[in-house]
Amino acid sequence: MTAVGSYFKIGPARLFVHAAVLLIVILWLIPTLGIFVSALRDKDQIVVSGWWTAFVGSTQTVAVRLGTSDQQQQEGVTYVISGNVLEGQTGRSVKAFGNRVQQPAAFKAGETADLGDGETLQINSDGSYRYMKNAAFSPDERPKRIYASVSAPPQFTMQNYNTVLTGEGIGQSFINSLTVTIPATIIPILIAAFAAYALSWMEFPGRALMIALVVGLIVVPLQMSLIPLLRLYNEIGNLLGQPSKTYPGIWLAHTAFGMPLAIYLLRAYIAGLPKEIIESARVDGASDFEIFVRIVLPLSFPALASFAIFQFLWVWNDLLVAMVFLGTDKDHLVLTGSLNALLGSRGGNWEILTASAFVTIVVPLLVFFGLQRYLVRGLLAGSVKGG
């Protein structure tokens, strides 16, 4: 145990640390938990109760019409219409009822309500009701409308996922995102690794300058590149008679935008490899190409993995580059773009938004939890790029 550790062990200070960290963890988890839970809820329940009540069920007010006068039965001096307001619904129960919309919960379930004009109404929590009158119900009267607050048990469903994957184009976008991300993650690794090797183990004029250039370019905002590249892409598209927004176009763009960080990370690692290994290989007559392929590449696996995760998360989560270089038509819309579009068109439909958001973040989260070790290592080596 460290000195500070044993210091904190004394007294309530340690308890305070536990409590504070617990609070932070809860604070950090709750937002994501909200959409996880909501995406699984019934869409009618989402709008009538907060997601934090999902596990205790929800209460909603419904309007019901009681039976018609031809169902009435005479019991002594009173006439009774009986039935069940929850006909055909299982698992629900009536908490309260009322006959006016302003007070939909005026009477508790099981109570007998006096509705005036000699009418009384009793609704039990199982939904069965007895609607009584001291005279016959007239056949001209419309069936009586009453209000009941009905509590429904928690209901979880995969329906929302079904809807977004097939109906809202999220499925297609998922494929599009994969199409963008896989090549844009793998291509830069090779190109950057060769460059990083040359910058670490080969002497050539301009080497220091190029390293400085790479470090400088890491922080150049993407915004500086957008305008000229958009023009360049349009010109090339016109020249070739092709659309300017294509998958190869965005693969190259992502490859190039990831290049400075890739070279920086890989160079830091490759330059740190033991000098003896590389020099003895040279003495044995191996060419630089052979040294790179046979020795450097296998040894650099941790650094390659770190960068691959970075690049994967960055490309998968990117919105700006995709909007500018890939466009927003159906065959090209990536997940982030889809989600952004849904925020506009389905602003209040939380069952769709939450399920879509979950589909969008599930892949990076899996990558994150599976390969966190490499991500942390990469962060520590390359904490100079701002996202």
Place this chain on the structure above:
Amino acid sequence: MLLQIVSALGVVVGAVIACSAYFYFSNKILDLALPVKDGDIRAASRNLNRRALVRPWLFVGPALFLLIVYLVYPVIATVVLSFYDRSGLQFVGLANYQWALGDREFRQSIFNNILWLAVVPAACTFFGLVIAVMTDRIWWGNIAKSIVFMPMAISFVGASVIWKFIYEYRGGNDVQIGLLNAIVQLFGGTPEVWISVPFWNNFFLMIILIWIQTGFAMVILSAALRGIPEETIEAAVIDGANGWQIFWRIMVPQVWGTIAVVWTTITILVLKVFDIVLTMTNGQWQTMVLANLMFNWLFRGGGDSGRSAVIAIIIMLAVTPIMVWNVRRANRELKGH
């Protein structure tokens, strides 16, 4: 659909083969073009030297090409375009800069960006440092760290949806399904449409970025804190320092360098913040920031490359000091090798 995935995988395989082939054959060709034969020693050594001159450029060639086409050339072109009109054809001198100075929306964006810069890096670094110190002291610290770090994997758009749900407002007598408004109501307050309250809405957007980036600060600072020599802390404990003093007087000064790195990294990120504002408000209710204004002008009314370029240059100018600092630091490290 499946076809698309298969073709993407095909591209990966193809690209890997093409890359490998390029490197392999370019090296082979170089060896063939400049042969080293046993007979003529002088020619052999001349060719060896020439090979050593050319080969590095074969290795860095593709990377250098991409860097120049996608980053170096655009930076220069953007600066040039900022002196031209909306179509990029007519030279207009400083007119675009003049427009920017007088534009209300532009000044609003500058103001908001400064607000973001003042709050987000400081908040992330501070929370990151505090959480790092605390989680290092408890047995389940690594689990806690993982959870705080997790939002790093979530896209800004995804995070915006997550937080928009928290800020959700329901009008009339509807039940508040947004967590924030439900809590406000619980304590007797009136629910609000939080993201449309000018000035304060900026902070509601900032919270999203803080939620995402604190984990980053925590991870980096936690590693730095572990590097602090035990003896310095032990000595402080023996001298009777309390936890507070140990934190501020012993730990923080020893990780200053790392704090600076974290701070500047988040600063750069903040300057480029785009997705969050686009998805939450699209710059409405006075939340516009430079990156979004730049994007708007890129397409607004058919696009105005001049004005858009000016805004991009402002962002670039803001990161330039950090860039210079980074390059200097890297140079120092290189010489120290």
